[in-house]
Amino acid sequence: MTKPMGKTLTAIALAAVAFGTVASADESASLVVNGDIEMVTRTAAPAHLSDSLDEVISGWVFRSDETQELQMDDFDNPGMIFVDQALEQWEMVEGTKDKSCASCHGDVEESMAGVRAVYPKWNDSQEKVYTMAMQINDCREMGMGADKWKYTGGKMAAMEALISVQSRGMPVNVAIDGPAEATWEMGKELYYTRTGQLELSCANCHEDNYGNMIRADHLSQGQINGFPTYRLKNAKLNTVHARFKGCVRDTRAETFKPGSDDFVALELYVASRGNGLSVEGPSVRN
């Protein structure tokens, strides 16, 4: 690529995000984890997307063969180490009330089955949409008398992965109507708003250009059914809001804070774009 000397900022911006069409991943592969859990990685788009997409597709489909394989067996999936750590954490007594998660919830496999699939969801007592991280921190503060975890931190990501594992293979099914509707509308608005010097919305990349190459990356639909995600790039579990932050920053915009009302709304909206795909977390991405 020639240096963009003397070009206008817009031209530089466009050059920086030029979309190409070289695709190398096997987009027809199917994902079965441990030879047992069959994942739906492509399905008909939910009704609310009928004007813009026919099909919703898991980010797994767009990854290279090698990255795809890492998610097909828990012994190869580096994210599973953190699940084991979170299982110890689940039993760990902490805080002024001498309680662990298990003290109230019992066995994680039983109590948390199906939970990941419906989050974010409306919380009646708090009268707002809650992400799983918000609920976990409420449990820590109010239930245990313990410190909150950092919203995008390692302990939170690991606990989210442990809880996600209990729903693997179940269809994402977040509610977008009733009391959650206003938050969902807010998230939708954010998704389609162009931001930053590059003046790009989430949709410009993840709806208009999925399947294309952007720089060295094969663009997906930006789905979150696989979160938390183990990324080879930073060798740790990554939370939804950390990923949103990175993508907003790539448009050279000021980003919202993890845990902010804006990102909670965006999470609900993006989750709803994946209704019908399987819960995959912890997934593996580059």
Ligand code: HEC
């Ligand atoms: C003192 C008891 C108590 C402790 C300790 C506790 N929780 Fe909870 N937890 C609750 C209650 C009660 C609810 C239901 C809250 C509601 O619906 O408003 C809940 C709900 C949840 C949910 C959402 C379940 C759903 O179906 O929506 C998750 C996830 C969760 N807790 C995780 C944890 C984790 C992780 C820990 C340990 C770090 C923990 N909890 C510790 C009492 C507790």
Ligand code: HEC
């Ligand atoms: C300039 C293009 C661009 C924009 C704009 C953009 N992203 Fe991304 N996003 C990417 C790239 C590149 C990746 C990594 C490849 C992939 O998974 O698509 C990515 C990955 C993601 C992922 C991870 C998907 C997975 O399967 O792990 C999510 C979630 C995501 N983006 C959400 C968003 C949201 C929400 C917005 C709007 C706030 C947004 N992105 C804006 C380029 C963009």
